[in-house]
Amino acid sequence: MYDLEKLGKNAVKAKYKAAKLTTEEKNKALKKCANALKSSYEFLIEENNKDTSKAKENGISEGMVDRLRLTQSRIDAMAEGLLQIIDLPDPIGEVMEEFDRPNGLHLKKVRVPLGVIGIIFESRPNVTADAFGLTFKTGNAVILKGGKEAINSNKAIVKIIREALESCGIDPDVLQLIEDTERETTTRFMKMKEYVDVLIPRGGAGLIRAVVENSTIPVIETGTGNCHVYIDKDADLDMSVKIMFNAKTQRISVCNAAESLLIHRDVAKKFLPEMKKALDEKHVELRGDAETMKILGDCVVPATEEDYGKEFLDYILSVKVVSGVDEAIEHINKYNTHHSECIVTENEETAEKFLDGVDAACVYVNASTRFTDGFEFGFGAEIGISTQKLHARGPMGLKELTSYKYKIYGNGQVRQ
Amino acid sequence: MYDLEKLGKNAVKAKYKAAKLTTEEKNKALKKCANALKSSYEFLIEENNKDTSKAKENGISEGMVDRLRLTQSRIDAMAEGLLQIIDLPDPIGEVMEEFDRPNGLHLKKVRVPLGVIGIIFESRPNVTADAFGLTFKTGNAVILKGGKEAINSNKAIVKIIREALESCGIDPDVLQLIEDTERETTTRFMKMKEYVDVLIPRGGAGLIRAVVENSTIPVIETGTGNCHVYIDKDADLDMSVKIMFNAKTQRISVCNAAESLLIHRDVAKKFLPEMKKALDEKHVELRGDAETMKILGDCVVPATEEDYGKEFLDYILSVKVVSGVDEAIEHINKYNTHHSECIVTENEETAEKFLDGVDAACVYVNASTRFTDGFEFGFGAEIGISTQKLHARGPMGLKELTSYKYKIYGNGQVRQ
Numbered sequence: 001m002y003d004l005e006k007l008g009k010n011a012v013k014a015k016y017k018a019a020k021l022t023t024e025e026k027n028k029a030l031k032k033c034a035n036a037l038k039s040s041y042e043f044l045i046e047e048n049n050k051d052t053s054k055a056k057e058n059g060i061s062e063g064m065v066d067r068l069r070l071t072q073s074r075i076d077a078m079a080e081g082l083l084q085i086i087d088l089p090d091p092i093g094e095v096m097e098e099f100d101r102p103n104g105l106h107l108k109k110v111r112v113p114l115g116v117i118g119i120i121f122e123s124r125p126n127v128t129a130d131a132f133g134l135t136f137k138t139g140n141a142v143i144l145k146g147g148k149e150a151i152n153s154n155k156a157i158v159k160i161i162r163e164a165l166e167s168c169g170i171d172p173d174v175l176q177l178i179e180d181t182e183r184e185t186t187t188r189f190m191k192m193k194e195y196v197d198v199l200i201p202r203g204g205a206g207l208i209r210a211v212v213e214n215s216t217i218p219v220i221e222t223g224t225g226n227c228h229v230y231i232d233k234d235a236d237l238d239m240s241v242k243i244m245f246n247a248k249t250q251r252i253s254v255c256n257a258a259e260s261l262l263i264h265r266d267v268a269k270k271f272l273p274e275m276k277k278a279l280d281e282k283h284v285e286l287r288g289d290a291e292t293m294k295i296l297g298d299c300v301v302p303a304t305e306e307d308y309g310k311e312f313l314d315y316i317l318s319v320k321v322v323s324g325v326d327e328a329i330e331h332i333n334k335y336n337t338h339h340s341e342c343i344v345t346e347n348e349e350t351a352e353k354f355l356d357g358v359d360a361a362c363v364y365v366n367a368s369t370r371f372t373d374g375f376e377f378g379f380g381a382e383i384g385i386s387t388q389k390l391h392a393r394g395p396m397g398l399k400e401l402t403s404y405k406y407k408i409y410g411n412g413q414v415r416q
Numbered sequence: 417m418y419d420l421e422k423l424g425k426n427a428v429k430a431k432y433k434a435a436k437l438t439t440e441e442k443n444k445a446l447k448k449c450a451n452a453l454k455s456s457y458e459f460l461i462e463e464n465n466k467d468t469s470k471a472k473e474n475g476i477s478e479g480m481v482d483r484l485r486l487t488q489s490r491i492d493a494m495a496e497g498l499l500q501i502i503d504l505p506d507p508i509g510e511v512m513e514e515f516d517r518p519n520g521l522h523l524k525k526v527r528v529p530l531g532v533i534g535i536i537f538e539s540r541p542n543v544t545a546d547a548f549g550l551t552f553k554t555g556n557a558v559i560l561k562g563g564k565e566a567i568n569s570n571k572a573i574v575k576i577i578r579e580a581l582e583s584c585g586i587d588p589d590v591l592q593l594i595e596d597t598e599r600e601t602t603t604r605f606m607k608m609k610e611y612v613d614v615l616i617p618r619g620g621a622g623l624i625r626a627v628v629e630n631s632t633i634p635v636i637e638t639g640t641g642n643c644h645v646y647i648d649k650d651a652d653l654d655m656s657v658k659i660m661f662n663a664k665t666q667r668i669s670v671c672n673a674a675e676s677l678l679i680h681r682d683v684a685k686k687f688l689p690e691m692k693k694a695l696d697e698k699h700v701e702l703r704g705d706a707e708t709m710k711i712l713g714d715c716v717v718p719a720t721e722e723d724y725g726k727e728f729l730d731y732i733l734s735v736k737v738v739s740g741v742d743e744a745i746e747h748i749n750k751y752n753t754h755h756s757e758c759i760v761t762e763n764e765e766t767a768e769k770f771l772d773g774v775d776a777a778c779v780y781v782n783a784s785t786r787f788t789d790g791f792e793f794g795f796g797a798e799i800g801i802s803t804q805k806l807h808a809r810g811p812m813g814l815k816e817l818t819s820y821k822y823k824i825y826g827n828g829q830v831r832q
Contacts, residue, residue, distance in 0.1 A: 193628070218805075239828040242828060245830075250830070365824070367824055376517070393820055393821060394821075406778045406793075407779055408780045
């Protein structure tokens with residue numbers, strides 16, 4: 001049986017040391033790690049070749065193989081990612097609140113690392129470097145579990161970073177990789193509550209469900225996005241088409257892409273044909289209700305109940321005609337995944353009603369849902385997009401990888 | 417099978433309405449609920465009698481029966497609790513951050529309710545009114561699952577509050593009680609992720625463990641406290657005795673009571689006999705290591721490994737002589753439950769080392785651990801004390817019962 005216990009113990013030891021590192025020490029190490037990656041093209045590509053060859057042998061699609069592949073420019077991008085983290089402010093040690101009590105106690109609420117973070121992710125090996133950079137800058141230790149198909153690449157990246165850390169006098173166990181690829185090991189990892197403070201799954205709906213169902217460690221749920229665009233009767237036609245087209249087609253495989261269009265009955269006849277014309281350019285399949293079909297004709301596939309609840313991640317869009325903002329809100333709250341939702345309208349009152357009423361991390365008026373992203377929000381980084389309400393909601397940057405503690409200063413106070 | 421699904425659906429409907437209530441509407445309703453409780457002494461005590469009689473029949477200890485009992489003054493205290501919540505500021509709608517992006521997007525991070533909160537608690541029926549007051553003021557809907565032995569009392573309290581809410585035109589489903597007392601129902605409740613946003617267990621270690629292990633809903637872990645007092649070589653003797661005595665004996669059954677004393681070798685001989693003299697007044701049993709036994713003699717019970725990890729909630733204290741603050745930190749981080757820890761010292765450098773190095777929600781210098789409490793911190797309320805690092809740490813007041821959303825205002829922005 002793979003010795004997860006050992007990784008847990010090492011991580012706990014490392015987290016106490018990581019929490020004490022100064023910003024300068026962390027930045028120096030990040031730079032060293034970035035340089036180490038850049039001077040290891042050959043080794044990294046060699047190890048990566050093992051993964052891509054195996055993937056091809058296993059008949060995995062070219063798209064998937066491409067996601068796996070490391071090239072010189074992709075390695076440079078990983079290194080660049082680490083260098084960018086250097087410039088971000090270090091949140092650790094920030095005094096978030098400070099106050100006195102009538103009994104003379106002085107309280108400081110101070111930002112501290114979360115401790116040991118577990119991250120379970122799929123295929124793309126660049127996540128390894130990204131996740132290390134963000135968790136390290138915030139004084140955490142991280143245990144990574146990557147996808148089976150990228151195991152050699154992940155091992156190679158971790159090896160290089162750990163060596164670079166050691167050369168800076170930093171405990172390399174701030175970054176550990178679970179090298180065993182058995183599912184049973186991953187399931188055991190999800191129950192290592194004694195060692196791991198937070199677990200973040202990054203990947204498809206299946207992975208996330210498995211983590212939520214099996215983990216005893218507190219989880220930050222990320223990712224799944226069934227995002228809607230609601231076109232109100234007071235919407236600008238051109239803007240509506242532009243936003244819907246962007247939200248649906250600018251990048252179909254991501255969680256902040258739109259999957260559903262809701263349109264006000266009063267403008268459906270006028271707007272839907274224009275919308276279709278634009279979406280046809282990308283051959284988007286429309287799955288609509290009876291009213292949509294009546295307006296657009298046979299090119300619309302009849303939408304099932306299931307279609308409205310689906311994250312297609314494809315050139316498919318569900319469509320529904322609604323009676324107004326109230327029905328739109330109700331529909332969205334029934335089917336959405338609490339990720340990103342948009343209203344297009346020139347009516348401020350209607351907009352506020354939508355923003356208040358829709359239960360989602362990010363609610364937009366007159367802008368594409370595609371902006372839900374740590375970089376677009378100006379956080380300078382992103383470890384994922386939270387779709388739960390506990391701890392963090394929406395894009396998670398450095399601050400979202402921290403907790404806090406209360407430091408309380410007395411001079412002999414006891415409770416009466 | 418008990419229809420939990422129905423409660424879930426009702427709660428979801430109610431949460432959207434609750435989120436829209438104004439502060440004034442909420443406060444008016446809280447007042448009405450408080451008055452309704454006060455004018456229902458007879459009914460409440462009658463229903464409560466059913467619970468206490470049954471408890472006596474079942475041979476439950478007088479202490480436990482007393483915890484169950486409702487009296488006129490206890491009902492007044494419940495009502496008073498609701499009235500106090502009126503005076504607390506309403507956190508909902510607070511703009512926590514507001515900023516612009518270069519592309520013209522305007523972002524507001526706004527405080528919103530968590531949604532539907534589930535609370536699973538044991539015996540004391542007053543928790544029913546408390547939990548309602550705090551979750552309602554923060555615009556949430558709550559589903560309560562109380563202890564089997566208090567079922568009639570809880571039903572009665574919930575009935576009165578729901579009627580008062582209805583008379584104010586508020587959806588009474590903001591407060592629902594699971595009336596079925598089968599364990600299977602509680603286990604099903606923990607998996608109602610579709611309806612419940614957060615689950616908070618309040619009770620003993622067994623209950624909390626069961627929730628953490630079974631829940632698929634995000635949990636805020638509360639309560640268990642294996643708290644330590646470390647007496648440094650630079651500590652004031654009188655203050656040390658006073659703090660240790662208070663932390664251990666002022667109220668033994670609570671999570672912020674101290675369970676363990678660590679003492680610096682250099683002062684052990686001088687301090688331990690004084691400490692013992694004070695603790696003898698309350699007949700505190702000492703379980704110590706070899707050095708402690710050598711100093712204090714046979715009155716000390718030899719401490720086992722298990723003793724150091726135990727929350728006694730009794731007149732029992734584990735004792736260990738340590739070589740200094742480093743060993744104290746290491747010992748605490750090995751055995752504690754991340755609740756509240758204290759150092760007594762006049763040395764500021766040693767104090768900071770302890771405050772930084774100990775992994776706990778609340779770290780004290782020269783004050784009793786007993787201050788870890790929402791009221792003592794000035795929050796005006798407390799739903800529990802979080803011992804996890806996600807979302808909230810330490811005492812949780814109103815703010816800790818909220819989440820946030822991003823409202824994003826554009827004028828046609830699309831992603832490039």
